[in-house]
Amino acid sequence: MAGAATWTTSLHAQKLAMPVIGYLCAESPELFASRLKAFHQGLGEAGFVEGRNVTILYQWAGGQYTQLPALAANLVTRNVDVVVAPGGAQVALAVKAAGASNAIVFEMGGDPVQLGVVDSLRRPGVNITGVSSLSVDVSPKRLELMHELLPTAAKLAVVANPTSPTANSQLQKLRSAAETLGVHLQVLNATTEKEFEPIFSTAAQEASGLVFTSDPYFAFRSRELAELAMKYRVPAITQSRDFPAAGGLMSYGGDFAQSHRRAGMYVGRILKGEKPSDLPVQLVTKVEFIINVKAAKLLGREFSPSLVSGADEVIE
Helix, strand or coil, X not given: CCCCCEEECCCCCXXXXXXXXXXXXXXXXXXXXXXXXXXXXXXXXXCCCECCXXXXXXXXXXXXXXXXXXXXXXXXXXXXXXXXXXXXXXXXXXXXXXXXXXXXXXXXXXXXXXXXXXXXXXXXXXXXXXXXXXXXXXXXXXXXXXXXXXXXXXXXXXXXXXXXXXXXXXXXHHHHHHHHHCXXXXXXXXXXXXXXXXXXXXXXXXXXXXXECCCHHHHCCHHHHHHHHHHCCCXXXXXXXXHHHCCCCEEEEECHHHHHHHHXXXXXXHHCCCCHHHCCCEECCCXXXXXEHHHHHHCCCCCCHHHHHHXXXXXC
């Protein structure tokens, strides 16, 4: 599926009496499975089940984010009742730029006002609303956690995706946090999977630890990042719990299951007749800290008692 824009429909797609949801995603169904499950859970809590009383048209960019504008434009022409734009600001901005008059529900980790997605959180706009987690805002906390694990480290590296609309603001906050902590920050850039291995190689030689900025492209490639972290023996932290679950050291970020579930609930409410303009943007306040003790042992590190006690989940 990766690398191809595809349409899939349920077996009930021809039941014209059903409302239709258009679901645009930058990734593949396999990488997005846990997020999609949470979305369906929220949609179900609002009274809608795919194939029973609602149809969903999916469009997947397969990790090729540059395809999002064309895919969004194509989706808008399908005259769906609601367009869902999950997984980051780039998806929401692509749908908005397509000139959609359909209702839009987004899910992202950044500030939707600062990014130009909505006019305000309380009254987001005529046809758009959504849910935002705290993943972008908590990037400096990831640096603090790495510093607590490596208190004598003089230099830490941070990885950013320069194509992300939130990269500059995150780096600005990270530099400020590094100055407060008294550590030198080395910035490394990655926009493709080919750049991952050189980043870990560089970090292994020049820095004590690696901190990833919040970016969906990194989050959906947690397994690959975890394997490289172990290969190069680099302590690393990302935003997604998928990273320690795949064998990486630790993660700190917003609860994506909660944000996608709430997006599903909002879609259900709009299908029942509520206006997007009457639904304020929801901010998911829950963040989670996950550590992997086995990964720490393999790296020759040990979590302090305070890090262990502060973790929401400890993977043995």
